[in-house]
Amino acid sequence: MIEKKLILLLGDQLDINSPLLMGIDPASSEVIMVESRYESDYVWSHKAKIALFLSAMRHFAQALKDRNIPVTYIKESSLTIDQVLRTQIQEKGATQLICIEPGEWRLMKALEELASDLNVKLIVHEDAHFYCTINEFKLWAADKKELRMEYFYRYMRKKHQILLDQEAQPEGGAWNYDDQNRRAYSKNGPGLISDPLKFEPDDITREVFEFVEQQYPNHPGSLEHFSWPVTREQALSALDHFVNDRLESFGVYQDAMWKETPFGWHSLLSAALNLKLLNPREVIEQVLATYQNSQLSLASVEGFVRQILGWREFVRGVYYLDMPDMKKANHYDHQQPLPGWYWTGQTQMNCMKDAIGQTLKYGYAHHIQRLMITGNFALLAEVLPEQVSDWYLAVYVDAIEWVELPNVAGMALFANGGRFTSKPYVASGAYVKRMSNYCDRCQYKPEVRYGDDACPMTTLYWNFLMKHQDAFNQNPRTRLMTANLSKIGLADQKMIQIHAKSILDRIDSI
Ligand SMILES: Cc1cc2nc3c(=O)[nH]c(=O)nc-3n(C[C@H](O)[C@H](O)[C@H](O)COP(=O)(O)OP(=O)(O)OC[C@H]3O[C@@H](n4cnc5c(N)ncnc54)[C@H](O)[C@@H]3O)c2cc1C
Ligand code: SF4
Known part of the structure; x- marks a missing residue:
C-alpha cells in the first residue's frame, strides 16, 4: 500500500x-x-x-x-x-x-x-533555514553558567568561519565594534537617508487587502503604506538594495532615532527573513562579498552580521530552551494593564507617539524604538509582560513568537530575571534626549523628575531604581545607576514616588 x-x-x-x-x-x-x-x-x-x-x-x-x-x-x-x-x-x-x-x-x-x-x-x-539547530543550541548552552549572546556569537563566527583572519582571530582584532555603533544623528538631523526599496502591491496583494479590510475592519494599523516584499524575487531585490545603498551607514546609526524617520539606515529585512523568503546564509554571504569588494567599513559589516548570526540565532535557541515557561515569566510580578494608547499612539509623550504612530502606519519600528522606547516604558510602567508580548506579536510585521517573545520578555522586560541579559534595559528621558529629537517639542521635559512638566520616562525610571535599589546595587553593571540615585535628596525621592504613583493611576491619559 x-x-x-x-x-x-x-x-x-x-x-x-x-x-x-x-x-x-x-x-x-x-x-x-x-x-x-x-x-x-x-x-x-x-x-x-x-x-x-x-x-x-x-x-x-x-x-x-x-x-x-x-x-x-x-x-x-x-x-x-x-x-x-x-x-x-x-x-x-x-x-x-x-x-x-x-x-x-x-x-x-x-x-x-x-x-x-x-x-x-x-x-x-529540523528547520534548515537557521545556522544553528535547536539541538546544537541546547548542547552549546548545556555547560554555560550564564547564557550570553556574545559568547554564542563568537562560537558561531568560529564555527562558520565568518570575519576571521588567517589565525582564526576576529578580523580587525575585535569581536565587536559596539563602541563605534552607538552614535546619535547630528543636531541638525540625519540628513538625506536613501529610502528602503518599496514594492507596489500587485493583484494578489490587492485582493488580500480587500479581504483584510472586510474581515478585520477594526484591527489596528493601516494598509495604506504597505510596500513589503511578498515574493522571494522582491526579497532578493530588497537585500541587494540594502547592501549597496544603506549598509554602510547602518552600523554607526543603529541606535539613533529621529522624529518621522521611521527606518533610519536599517535593513527592513526581518519580515522577509522570518517568512523564509530570504536565507540568512545568502544575506551574510552577500554582505561579506560586498565588504571584500568595496569600501564598506568593518564596523558596519560586523554590526550587521552580529544581528543575524548572533542575536537572531541566539534568541531562537533560547526560545526553544525556555518554552513554555518563558511565556509566563514575570520576574518583577508586574500587573499593570497595557495603556490603551499603545493601540492608538494617542499620548502626549512624543517618543511614544512617534514610535507607536509609525508602528501603526507601517507595522515597523527599529530595534532601539522597540527596546528603549515602547519596551523601556512598559517595563518602567510595570505592565504585565504577557500583555506587552501580545502587543508586540500583534503590531510588527516580522513578529513570530520564537523571535518576538525572547526579545520582549527576555530583553525588553527582564521578565525572565536576566536569563540572557546582564541587566534590565532601563533608561530615563535623558537617554531619549541624547539619542533622538523626540524631546525637543514634547510637552514634558526629560530632565524634570516630578511635577506637571516631568517626563514620565524620567519619573518612572527613578521610581524603578528606588524600588529595586538593592538588586541594582548588587550588580556591577547597574551599581552606577543607583549611585546616581543617592545624589537625589530624600525629599525629592519621596516626591518622585508620589508623582510616579499618580502617573500609574492615570496612565491612560498621560
Ligand atoms: C521588544 C522587541 C521586540 C522585537 N520583536 C521582534 C520580532 O517580533 N521579530 C523580529 O524579527 N525581530 C524582533 N526584534 C528584534 C529587532 O528589533 C528586529 O529584528 C529589527 O528591528 C527588524 O528590523 P530590520 O530588519 O530593519 O533590522 P536591522 O536593524 O536591519 O537588523 C538586521 C537583522 O538582524 C536581525 N535582528 C536584529 N536584532 C535582532 C534581535 N534582537 N533578535 C532577532 N533578530 C534580530 C533581524 O533579522 C534584522 O532583520 C525585537 C526587538 C525588541 C527589542
Ligand atoms: S520628554 Fe520624555 S516623554 Fe517627552 S519625548 Fe522626551 S523622553 Fe519622551
Whole structure:
C-alpha cells in the first residue's frame, strides 16, 4: 500500500529551496498550506501583518504550482490549522504528516496531539533555514553558567568561519565594534537617508487587502503604506538594495532615532527573513562579498552580521530552551494593564507617539524604538509582560513568537530575571534626549523628575531604581545607576514616588 503523505508548510516557512520540496512524488505526496483565521486574530494583529502573511503565502502557493508541485491551498478558513489538518488527513487517508519545526511552541504541541489522536506518523524536520539547530543550541548552552549572546556569537563566527583572519582571530582584532555603533544623528538631523526599496502591491496583494479590510475592519494599523516584499524575487531585490545603498551607514546609526524617520539606515529585512523568503546564509554571504569588494567599513559589516548570526540565532535557541515557561515569566510580578494608547499612539509623550504612530502606519519600528522606547516604558510602567508580548506579536510585521517573545520578555522586560541579559534595559528621558529629537517639542521635559512638566520616562525610571535599589546595587553593571540615585535628596525621592504613583493611576491619559 502506498503511504499517503501530507507535507505541511506554514505561513512562515516559505522557502522555495526547502529540502521538503525536493523530489516530491505526486502519487504519494502533496503539500498543504492553510490560511487560518485563528492565526490572524488570536492576537489583535495589525492589518499589514495579516496582509503580509496572506499575500506571501498566496504568492508562494502560485510559485509551487508553477513548478508542478502538488499543493492543496485552503483559503480563508475559519478553523485552526490543526482542525483543518484533522479533516484533510481523514479525507485524504494520509498516514504521514511531514513538517518543519514550527516557529511557535503551541503549534508544535497541537501537531503532536493531532498525530497521536489520528494515529498518523508525524515527521518533524529540523528547520534548515537557521545556522544553528535547536539541538546544537541546547548542547552549546548545556555547560554555560550564564547564557550570553556574545559568547554564542563568537562560537558561531568560529564555527562558520565568518570575519576571521588567517589565525582564526576576529578580523580587525575585535569581536565587536559596539563602541563605534552607538552614535546619535547630528543636531541638525540625519540628513538625506536613501529610502528602503518599496514594492507596489500587485493583484494578489490587492485582493488580500480587500479581504483584510472586510474581515478585520477594526484591527489596528493601516494598509495604506504597505510596500513589503511578498515574493522571494522582491526579497532578493530588497537585500541587494540594502547592501549597496544603506549598509554602510547602518552600523554607526543603529541606535539613533529621529522624529518621522521611521527606518533610519536599517535593513527592513526581518519580515522577509522570518517568512523564509530570504536565507540568512545568502544575506551574510552577500554582505561579506560586498565588504571584500568595496569600501564598506568593518564596523558596519560586523554590526550587521552580529544581528543575524548572533542575536537572531541566539534568541531562537533560547526560545526553544525556555518554552513554555518563558511565556509566563514575570520576574518583577508586574500587573499593570497595557495603556490603551499603545493601540492608538494617542499620548502626549512624543517618543511614544512617534514610535507607536509609525508602528501603526507601517507595522515597523527599529530595534532601539522597540527596546528603549515602547519596551523601556512598559517595563518602567510595570505592565504585565504577557500583555506587552501580545502587543508586540500583534503590531510588527516580522513578529513570530520564537523571535518576538525572547526579545520582549527576555530583553525588553527582564521578565525572565536576566536569563540572557546582564541587566534590565532601563533608561530615563535623558537617554531619549541624547539619542533622538523626540524631546525637543514634547510637552514634558526629560530632565524634570516630578511635577506637571516631568517626563514620565524620567519619573518612572527613578521610581524603578528606588524600588529595586538593592538588586541594582548588587550588580556591577547597574551599581552606577543607583549611585546616581543617592545624589537625589530624600525629599525629592519621596516626591518622585508620589508623582510616579499618580502617573500609574492615570496612565491612560498621560
Ligand atoms: C521588544 C522587541 C521586540 C522585537 N520583536 C521582534 C520580532 O517580533 N521579530 C523580529 O524579527 N525581530 C524582533 N526584534 C528584534 C529587532 O528589533 C528586529 O529584528 C529589527 O528591528 C527588524 O528590523 P530590520 O530588519 O530593519 O533590522 P536591522 O536593524 O536591519 O537588523 C538586521 C537583522 O538582524 C536581525 N535582528 C536584529 N536584532 C535582532 C534581535 N534582537 N533578535 C532577532 N533578530 C534580530 C533581524 O533579522 C534584522 O532583520 C525585537 C526587538 C525588541 C527589542
Ligand atoms: S520628554 Fe520624555 S516623554 Fe517627552 S519625548 Fe522626551 S523622553 Fe519622551
